[in-house]
Structure formats: C-alpha cells, structure tokens
Amino acid sequence: MKKIASFTGIFIFCAALSFGCNSKQMALSEKGGIWEVYERECQKCHRANGKGSLIGRIIFKIPDFTNTKWQDNVSDSRLIISVANGKRKMPGYKGKLTNEEIVDLVKICVRSYYPPLDK
Numbered sequence: 001m002k003k004i005a006s007f008t009g010i011f012i013f014c015a016a017l018s019f020g021c022n023s024k025q026m027a028l029s030e031k032g033g034i035w036e037v038y039e040r041e042c043q044k045c046h047r048a049n050g051k052g053s054l055i056g057r058i059i060f061k062i063p064d065f066t067n068t069k070w071q072d073n074v075s076d077s078r079l080i081i082s083v084a085n086g087k088r089k090m091p092g093y094k095g096k097l098t099n100e101e102i103v104d105l106v107k108i109c110v111r112s113y114y115p116p117l118d119k
C-alpha cells in the first residue's frame with residue numbers, strides 16, 4: 001500500500017513536471033506582440049527553443065538560433081533579407097508579413113536566443 005502511494009506520488013510529480021514544461025513551451029505567444037507571429041509562422045520549423053528539430057538541422061540546414069558562433073557571424077540585414085525573400089527550404093514572408101514584422105522577428109525573436117555581444 002505504501003508502495004502504491006509513493007508511485008502515485010512520483011506519477012503526480014512527473015505529471016506536474018511535464019505540465020510545467022508544456023506550459024513553458026506554450027508561453028511564446030503569451031509573451032505577446034511579435035512572438036505571436038513567431039509562434040504562428042516560424043515555430044513549426046524553428047521550434048519554441050530556436051534550435052529547430054534535429055532532422056531539420058541535418059536535412060534542411062535549419063540554423064540553431066542558440067549557437068553563439070552562428071549568431072556572431074550573421075548580420076541583421078542578411079537575416080532580414082533571408083526571411084523576406086526565403087532561403088532554399090524556407091518560404092519568403094515578403095507580402096505575407098509587414099516589413100516591421102520581419103525586422104522584429106529577426107531583431108527581437110531570432111536574436112533573443114543569444115544576445116549578440118556589444119560590438
């Protein structure tokens with residue numbers, strides 16, 4: 001009986017933990033503003049954590065937004081052009097999103113995964 005109680009305890013603990021993780025992942029649009037657009041348009045490929053899926057990274061060369069080397073080597077203007085015009089497997093968003101949205105997606109969302117060093 002004691003065993004069952006402790007198993008129940010562990011189960012509830014795990015359920016609470018995974019619920020906690022899920023609600024953390026769902027928080028993107030809760031941040032409001034441009035994050036609602038990221039969640040709607042970008043998250044399916046780039047994921048909430050900005051890393052993209054492993055398979056996506058290997059096959060489609062989805063960049064890992066949390067990679068410092070990558071962040072340091074790409075300029076805002078290049079990323080804005082890529083999102084506007086599309087890049088290989090990524091669709092272009094010019095016309096679908098406003099210019100301001102595209103700029104904010106890069107400057108706020110993409111850069112948030114690793115704040116660029118002051119240069």
Ligand code: HEC
Nearest residue numbers: 041042045060061062063078079082083087088089090105
């Ligand atoms: C259909 C999947 C898909 C969607 C949706 C998508 N992307 Fe991408 N994204 C990619 C892929 C694949 C690449 C890698 C392109 C390459 O280098 O070949 C990429 C690359 C990028 C890059 C790097 C571009 C560069 O110049 O290296 C940025 C920034 C980016 N995406 C932002 C976004 C934003 C912002 C959105 C939402 C508006 C978005 N992506 C939606 C698949 C996607």
